[in-house]
Amino acid sequence: MAEKESTVFILDLGASMAQTNSGRKESDLDWSMRYVWDKITDIVAANRKTLCVGIVGLRTDETSNKLQEDDGYENISVLQELGQMTMSSLRSLQSSIKPSKTLSGDAISAIVVAVDMIDTFTKKLKWTRKIVLITDGQGELDDDDLGDIAKKMNDSNIQLTVLGVDFDDPEYGYKEDGKTSTKAANETTLKNLVNECQGGIIASIAEAIDELDTPRIKSVKPYKTYDGPLTLGDPETLPAAMNINVERYFKTHLARPLGASTVVVTSEQAGGTQSTHTLDDDGMEGIEFSAVKQARAYKVNDPDAPGGKRDVEFESLAKGYEYGRTAVHISESEHNITKIEAQKAFSIIGFIPWNKYEPFLNMGETCVTYARKHDAKSNLALSSFIWALMELESYAIARIVTKDGKDPLLVLLAPHIDPDFECLYDVPLPFAEDVRSYRFPPLDKVVTVSGQTLTKHRLLPSDELTEAMSDYVDAMDLSTYGIDGEGGSAEYAPIDETYNPAVHRVNHAVKMRAVHTERPIPETPSVLLRFSSPPEDLIEKVQSRIASLVESAEVKKVPPKAKGRRQRETAKPISGLDVDALLGAERKGRVSEANAVPDFKRALASTEEISEIEDAAKQMGTIVRSLVTDSFGDSKYSQALECIGVMREELMNLEEPGLYNSFVRDLKKSLLSGALGGDRRDLWFKIRWSRLGLVEQEQSEASDVTLEEAEEFYKSR
Numbered sequence: 001m002a003e004k005e006s007t008v009f010i011l012d013l014g015a016s017m018a019q020t021n022s023g024r025k026e027s028d029l030d031w032s033m034r035y036v037w038d039k040i041t042d043i044v045a046a047n048r049k050t051l052c053v054g055i056v057g058l059r060t061d062e063t064s065n066k067l068q069e070d071d072g073y074e075n076i077s078v079l080q081e082l083g084q085m086t087m088s089s090l091r092s093l094q095s096s097i098k099p100s101k102t103l104s105g106d107a108i109s110a111i112v113v114a115v116d117m118i119d120t121f122t123k124k125l126k127w128t129r130k131i132v133l134i135t136d137g138q139g140e141l142d143d144d145d146l147g148d149i150a151k152k153m154n155d156s157n158i159q160l161t162v163l164g165v166d167f168d169d170p171e172y173g174y175k176e177d178g179k180t181s182t183k184a185a186n187e188t189t190l191k192n193l194v195n196e197c198q199g200g201i202i203a204s205i206a207e208a209i210d211e212l213d214t215p216r217i218k219s220v221k222p223y224k225t226y227d228g229p230l231t232l233g234d235p236e237t238l239p240a241a242m243n244i245n246v247e248r249y250f251k252t253h254l255a256r257p258l259g260a261s262t263v264v265v266t267s268e269q270a271g272g273t274q275s276t277h278t279l280d281d282d283g284m285e286g287i288e289f290s291a292v293k294q295a296r297a298y299k300v301n302d303p304d305a306p307g308g309k310r311d312v313e314f315e316s317l318a319k320g321y322e323y324g325r326t327a328v329h330i331s332e333s334e335h336n337i338t339k340i341e342a343q344k345a346f347s348i349i350g351f352i353p354w355n356k357y358e359p360f361l362n363m364g365e366t367c368v369t370y371a372r373k374h375d376a377k378s379n380l381a382l383s384s385f386i387w388a389l390m391e392l393e394s395y396a397i398a399r400i401v402t403k404d405g406k407d408p409l410l411v412l413l414a415p416h417i418d419p420d421f422e423c424l425y426d427v428p429l430p431f432a433e434d435v436r437s438y439r440f441p442p443l444d445k446v447v448t449v450s451g452q453t454l455t456k457h458r459l460l461p462s463d464e465l466t467e468a469m470s471d472y473v474d475a476m477d478l479s480t481y482g483i484d485g486e487g488g489s490a491e492y493a494p495i496d497e498t499y500n501p502a503v504h505r506v507n508h509a510v511k512m513r514a515v516h517t518e519r520p521i522p523e524t525p526s527v528l529l530r531f532s533s534p535p536e537d538l539i540e541k542v543q544s545r546i547a548s549l550v551e552s553a554e555v556k557k558v559p560p561k562a563k564g565r566r567q568r569e570t571a572k573p574i575s576g577l578d579v580d581a582l583l584g585a586e587r588k589g590r591v592s593e594a595n596a597v598p599d600f601k602r603a604l605a606s607t608e609e610i611s612e613i614e615d616a617a618k619q620m621g622t623i624v625r626s627l628v629t630d631s632f633g634d635s636k637y638s639q640a641l642e643c644i645g646v647m648r649e650e651l652m653n654l655e656e657p658g659l660y661n662s663f664v665r666d667l668k669k670s671l672l673s674g675a676l677g678g679d680r681r682d683l684w685f686k687i688r689w690s691r692l693g694l695v696e697q698e699q700s701e702a703s704d705v706t707l708e709e710a711e712e713f714y715k716s717r
Contacts (some may be wrong), residue, residue, distance in 0.1 A: 002050060004050040004052075005129075006128070007129075007130040007132065008130070010135075011097065012057060012061050012105075012107070012149050013059055013099055014138060015100060017032070017099050028165045032134050032209075034212065035163065035212065040090060053082070053083070054078070054080055055079040056078055057096070063076040064076075066078075067116065072142055076471065079097075107190070108142055109142065110133070111131060111133065111193075115131070115149075115153060115158060119156060131160050132161045133160070133163070135288075137187055138180070138186075143193075146196065150193060155607075158197075159203045159235075160199075160201070162200075162205060163205040164203075164205065171203075172206070189301065213526070213527050213529075222250070224249055227246075230245075231242050231348070236489065240347075244385065246370065246378065247347070248368070248402075249370075251365075252365050256508075257502055258507065258510055262292040263289035298314060299312065318330060319335055326616075343404055345401075347399050349399050350411075351389075353393065353394055362428075367426050368425055368426075370421070370423050382422070385420045386416075386423070389413075395412050395413060397412060397429070403554065411429060415423070436617055444460070446459060453475045454560065464554055468553075476534070476652070509521045568623060589612060589615065593623045593627070596620065600650065601650060603619075611652060614659060616657075625667070625670065637683050641692070644664075657702055
């Protein structure tokens with residue numbers, strides 16, 4: 001169960017907070033609220049009833065608190081009582097956060113009000129209690145009872161954090177010049193109070209704001225996945241079988257970005273009906289949202305029913321599985337036979353040496369297994385088993401069923417020994433269907449068709465290339481490229497400083513939009529992109545290695561693809577034979593329906609005059625119309641589409657897009673008018689889907705069709 005936390009934020013809303021200082025473009029209040037909104041949105045996203053927040057306004061125009069009858073508590077207002085923070089309360093709170101017109105208000109008294117709120121709400125129960133004061137230190141402070149206040153906070157286990165606007169912070173490296181005497185005295189007073197409080201913190205809020213972009217790792221309590229015996233052999237039939245009481249927990253767990261919910265705007269008519277469900281986090285600028293409900297209806301063909309279909313109940317349906325193009329149905333009774341009625345168990349079924357196992361077989365998330373707590377016998381037995389695996393350099397293979405009825409899973413158990421603890425790590429193993437075996441030719445030799453083995457070949461790297469690549473890889477080593485706190489070498493990208501941009505970027509965007517609905521989403525924080533590319537200075541250092549590698553590999557720039565020309569030289573075969581003469585002079589330039597695509601390409605390759613290109617295009621157009629006209633349903637549509645695509649590409653290469661555009665315009669009219677054997681609109685939709693319309697100017701410079709005309713052409717009219 002998550003710990004119960006109560007936090008009270010004391011926000012200084014005095015008139016001085018409306019000023020801009022230290023070269024900032026936003027007011028001190030707006031700048032400070034960056035930190036507050038970040039913390040509050042984290043709390044809203046957690047959606048925990050045991051995570052409670054209270055807001056106290058300091059130096060407000062009005063006074064509203066339980067202690068206002070006493071002297072010294074003026075201009076302090078409770079903006080939100082301690083309780084769960086929701087989107088609705090976040091919206092209402094935003095309208096209250098604005099600078100006041102007064103400079104009066106005692107921050108020490110505001111702390112007393114916050115302490116009273118926490119004591120009243122949490123009573124003597126087990127809670128984590130925090131007070132966060134954010135101020136510019138410009139108001140007057142009463143420091144008479146600091147010792148008593150600190151003692152009360154220590155007795156109540158309340159942690160005090162003071163974040164000051166432009167406060168001096170030697171550790172952060174900031175000192176404000178020209179500080180007023182009032183602010184300097186207030187800083188000293190607050191520092192004295194914090195020093196007397198257990199676990200108190202005082203710092204410049206600039207440091208807290210600078211750290212907002214760095215993701216905060218969520219601490220998760222251990223989640224137990226299995227609690228029971230780990231066996232080797234059958235303890236019920238074999239007295240010597242191993243039986244150790246263990247507990248298994250998640251060690252790693254996949255983190256996913258926030259999921260989106262589909263909602264609709266609640267209509268006024270449906271607002272009071274039972275069919276409308278309003279979300280808890282409603283009230284976005286007066287707009288309420290409703291969850292989208294889904295309903296399924298199952299129908300079967302029935303000629304006697306109205307409309308030819310009849311509704312059926314879900315319970316009367318059988319599960320169907322697609323097998324090729326056939327739907328194979330399995331009844332519930334037959335389906336139950338395929339399910340394994342597994343019992344909860346964790347049993348070892350074999351062992352494998354370390355050097356016989358490939359790491360790429362690891363699948364899924366890692367779990368860790370310990371001996372059961374307060375069970376000395378199980379601790380000793382598991383320790384012996386772990387040490388045996390270490391000495392034999394072996395892994396164990398185990399079958400685990402976490403609960404009765406769950407599917408069994410095979411896992412690999414790896415021993416781990418530290419001075420403080422011993423455990424077994426396990427990862428799921430793949431099924432045979434999960435393993436894909438691909439065969440590749442060897443990288444160090446070439447085997448000819450006759451069986452001869454070659455170690456030097458144009459497809460094999462030379463010794464110079466291998467050495468150049470080895471030097472380049474060594475020069476790009478990142479394992480010791482980082483710098484530790486003492487200036488020595490360290491790991492460049494430690495795991496605890498590497499964050500998932502997909503997860504944390506979505507979190508940043510959602511929090512920003514929750515607070516500021518109109519502002520644009522800021523750029524991705526640099527901390528998330530820190531390791532997205534290699535260090536620039538390292539790349540500069542290895543340029544000489546890259547040059548050597550390029551030279552050894554004989555890397556050459558591929559020339560750009562030459563554009564087609566109207567007058568092309570006919571490709572001559574190496575043999576010197578006249579293929580056209582062998583095929584017969586009468587077939588030169590002819591395009592037959594039986595072999596349309598090769599004939600069309602051959603005809604264009606042998607053209608010498610523009611009239612010959614036009615003739616080949618006309619023949620191909622006639623073949624396409626014939627295929628469409630003779631097609632029974634859509635039986636010849638695929639062949640027609642292939643011919644159209646080849647015709648379009650070849651004429652573009654010859655810089656004659658006008659011939660294709662004339663053809664496709666006429667084809668569209670014929671298809672939509674029914675002139676090609678009836679209604680052929682379905683073929684027109686396929687042409688649109690394949691983007692085989694007009695050739696526009698960006699695709700071919702010889703075309704006189706604009707992009708707008710090409711897009712207009714796809715409309716069915």
